[in-house]
Amino acid sequence: MKKRVIVWFRRDLRLADNPALTAALGGGFDSIVPVFIHAPDELGDWAPGGAQRVWLHFSLEALAAQLDSLGSRLIVRTGPTQETLDELIEESGASAVYWNRLYDPLTIARDKKIKKHLDDSGMETASFQSHLLYEPWTVETKQGKPYKVFTPFWKSVRDRTISAPLAAPNTMPQVWSRIGSRSLASLDLLPRIDWDKEIREAWTPGEDGAHDRLEQFLDDAIENYDNDRDRPARHGTSYLSPHLHCGEIGPRQIMHRLEEWLDEHSGKALQDHAASFRSEIGWREFAHHVLYHFPDTPEKPLDERFEAFPWSGDDEGLKRWQRGQTGIPMVDAGMRELWATGYMHNRLRMTVASFLTKNLRVAWQHGERWFWDTLVDADLANNTLGWQWATGCGADAAPFFRIFNPARQGERFDADGEYVRRWVPELAKLENRHIHEPWKAPAKALKAASIRLGTDYPEPIVDLKASRREALEAFDRIKKSD
DNA sequence: GAGCAATTCGA
DNA sequence: CGAATTGCT
Numbered sequence: 001m002k003k004r005v006i007v008w009f010r011r012d013l014r015l016a017d018n019p020a021l022t023a024a025l026g027g028g029f030d031s032i033v034p035v036f037i038h039a040p041d042e043l044g045d046w047a048p049g050g051a052q053r054v055w056l057h058f059s060l061e062a063l064a065a066q067l068d069s070l071g072s073r074l075i076v077r078t079g080p081t082q083e084t085l086d087e088l089i090e091e092s093g094a095s096a097v098y099w100n101r102l103y104d105p106l107t108i109a110r111d112k113k114i115k116k117h118l119d120d121s122g123m124e125t126a127s128f129q130s131h132l133l134y135e136p137w138t139v140e141t142k143q144g145k146p147y148k149v150f151t152p153f154w155k156s157v158r159d160r161t162i163s164a165p166l167a168a169p170n171t172m173p174q175v176w177s178r179i180g181s182r183s184l185a186s187l188d189l190l191p192r193i194d195w196d197k198e199i200r201e202a203w204t205p206g207e208d209g210a211h212d213r214l215e216q217f218l219d220d221a222i223e224n225y226d227n228d229r230d231r232p233a234r235h236g237t238s239y240l241s242p243h244l245h246c247g248e249i250g251p252r253q254i255m256h257r258l259e260e261w262l263d264e265h266s267g268k269a270l271q272d273h274a275a276s277f278r279s280e281i282g283w284r285e286f287a288h289h290v291l292y293h294f295p296d297t298p299e300k301p302l303d304e305r306f307e308a309f310p311w312s313g314d315d316e317g318l319k320r321w322q323r324g325q326t327g328i329p330m331v332d333a334g335m336r337e338l339w340a341t342g343y344m345h346n347r348l349r350m351t352v353a354s355f356l357t358k359n360l361r362v363a364w365q366h367g368e369r370w371f372w373d374t375l376v377d378a379d380l381a382n383n384t385l386g387w388q389w390a391t392g393c394g395a396d397a398a399p400f401f402r403i404f405n406p407a408r409q410g411e412r413f414d415a416d417g418e419y420v421r422r423w424v425p426e427l428a429k430l431e432n433r434h435i436h437e438p439w440k441a442p443a444k445a446l447k448a449a450s451i452r453l454g455t456d457y458p459e460p461i462v463d464l465k466a467s468r469r470e471a472l473e474a475f476d477r478i479k480k481s482d
Numbered sequence: 483g484a485g486c487a488a489t490t491c492g493a
Numbered sequence: 494c495g496a497a498t499t500g501c502t
Contacts, residue, residue, distance in 0.1 A: 141492055149491055149497065230499075283498085350499075389498085402486090402500050409500090468501085472486090479487095 004031040004092050006085065008099040009074075010107075012130055012247035013063045014207040016168035019128035020098040031173045033092050034067055036060060038187045039079025044106050046298065046380050049373035051342035052245075054196045055205050057189035059246045062206025064184070072172035075181040082114050089123065091179050096124035100247070102131060103288050104380045105295035133162055133251045133285055136292035146293035148302070153289065154282040165253045198341045199376055203242065210243035214254060218261045225273040232334075232345035233418035238277065241377035242343075244284065251281055287385035290394075298384045299365065301393035305478045309393075312361040320461055321356050322370055324423070327458035329436055330406040330414065331355045333423035340423075342376035347413050353390035354404035359467040361474065364391040392475075403468050410436030426457045 005024045012018055013036075024032045040047035048056055064074040077084045085097060097118055102111070111127070118125045129135055134157045140146060147153035190196065204212065217238040221228065228236025243249050255278070262274055294302055301307065320326050324335035334348030344352070349371075356367045368387040372378045388394025392402070414420060417435035421428045427435055429449035434441035438453060439460050446453060453459050 143492075145492090147492085151497065152492060279498090347499085354500095405501060465502090476487095479489095 002030045002093065003028060004033065004094040005029045005096040005098060006033045006035055006088055006092065006094045008085070008097055009034060009036045009063070010099060011102060011245065012100040013059045014210070014248050014250070015066055016207065017130060017165035017250045017253050018100065019130050019166060020100045020126070021169070022166045023126060023128065024098050025169055025172070027096070029096070031092070031176065032072065033075060033088060033094060033175055033179060034072060035075040035077060035088060037077045037079055037081045037084050039081045042079060042081060042106065042110050046104065046106065046372070049375070049378050050191065051199065051374055051376040052378050053189040054191065054199050054342070055203075055242055055246060055376050057184060057187070058200075058205035059248060060184055062208070066207065067172065070169060070172040071174055073175040073181070075175065075179055076184060076187065077182060078187070081110065082117055085114065085118070088179070092176060096126070098126050098128070100130040101127045103136060103292050105291070130250050130252070131247060132288055133157075133255065133281070134160065136289045139289055147286070147289060150283065150286050153286050154279060157285070158278070158282060162252055162255050165250065165256050196342075202341060202343070203376070205242070205246070205248065207248045210240065210249035213239050213243060214249065214257060218258070222273050222277060223270060226276050229276070230347050230413050232347050233414060233422065237346065241379070241382070245377050245379045251284065254281060284382060287381040290385055291381040297388060298368070298380055301391070302388060303393040306391070306393035308478050310361070310474050310477070311363040314360055314362055317360040317461060318356070318362050318366055320458075321352070321360060321362070325458050326355070326462075327439070327460035328355065328406045328464070329420045329424050329427060329438065330410040333420045336423040338374050342374060344375070347409070349386060350390055351404050351406050351409045353387060355406055357391045358403045358471040359462050359464060361467070361471055364388065364393070403471060405464060405468070407436045407464065424457070426451065
């Protein structure tokens with residue numbers, strides 16, 4: 001009797017360091033059926049957004065090509081997942097299903113149900129850790145509770161040993177030709193109008209693209225990480241987030257390769273830069289930890305007092321924010337970068353989130369949703385943590401009064417206005433000293449730069465100082481009403 | 483460089 | 494008890 005196993009791919013679209021795949025290859029099976037099941041309905045409100053879908057399309061295309069080159073084949077199906085797995089089991093005669101674990105609430109619930117169903121019908125099932133360095137349930141405070149503050153979380157886990165990543169297979173068993181697959185195109189992941197051009201040009205989804213990015217980061221950017229990662233005009237960050245989201249590379253591989261690289265490049269300064277980068281990977285772990293233990297946080301503030309926060313309900317403000325027409329250069333630059341490319345530099349993510357929630361006092365869930373639909377790296381854990389952090393209703397005791405001033409942010413991190421000029425070209429001719437606050441520029445300076453405020457570029461839709469004060473007052477009220 | 487405004491977390 | 498991502502006026 002032939003033994004066959006289904007490897008159920010999800011957001012682990014890689015061959016190297018893929019424990020489910022490795023277990024299947026080492027499990028004495030005669031055949032392996034690699035399958036991806038597209039079932040966005042099962043993710044409720046958090047089905048992949050527009051930009052994510054584009055990424056997923058190309059990532060699946062890359063995985064399919066890799067499997068082809070090893071003599072295997074990616075089977076693509078659509079949900080419902082449980083029924084689809086049942087059909088595949090029937091068609092292939094598989095006796096086992098293996099997969100790698102994910103941690104968002106709806107996926108956990110679905111996977112549990114499917115595991116029980118498969119177990120009950122006599123299948124062998126196994127799930128594996130590959131998406132995170134530290135399983136959320138293995139990390140707790142001395143009181144046995146989940147962590148709510150990053151630093152103690154990170155201190156408690158960062159010295160744990162990380163096992164070596166698994167090698168990619170050199171060859172794989174053929175997939176029975178009778179097992180049919182849908183075409184990728186039929187999943188309808190790509191947009192009808194080609195707004196995704198910039199995404200295609202700027203990125204290479206897939207496992208090879210992910211590793212190239214990591215190498216590029218090590219070669220070019222890590223030596224200045226602490227200084228350059230906050231400067232949006234530079235390429236100072238790793239750009240690994242969308243690759244990590246789809247699991248084209250895993251955190252274990254990143255950490256391992258980093259150590260290997262550091263062994264070849266010594267220096268105290270480099271160690272510091274590497275520590276900062278590691279802690280960013282740590283933030284991703286922390287975000288998953290918090291989402292796992294507080295599964296309501298995509299919708300609800302962790303700090304319950306914020307349920308009563310007097311949001312403005314400013315629809316017009318939200319629209320202008322989305323379109324990059326707020327009249328605040330840094331905010332508009334960030335929002336336009338997002339709209340044009342599906343990506344936004346992290347420094348700007350904090351700045352625009354602070355502006356939306358504090359200065360416009362629009363509920364953070366609206367911004368979270370917009371990011372979800374537009375970001376190519378939209379990730380439920382990271383997006384949720386980021387928005388709650390920026391709002392001040394999240395995991396740490398950060399004071400609400402820590403409100404970003406977009407003009408100060410511009411002066412500090414985009415001093416020469418390069419980033420603003422790139423994304424808000426109508427301000428291109430304005431001198432550096434006015435570029436982050438055009439409303440304060442003298443008439444002469446505006447004229448010299450051919451800018452008519454309110455015509456060529458909007459007047460600020462809100463007064464930064466007054467709106468900051470009002471936000472603080474609103475926070476005072478919910479604090480006292482507790 | 484202090485004050486924001488005292489709070490919550492976590493050892 | 495000390496500490497708390499990345500701030501602003």
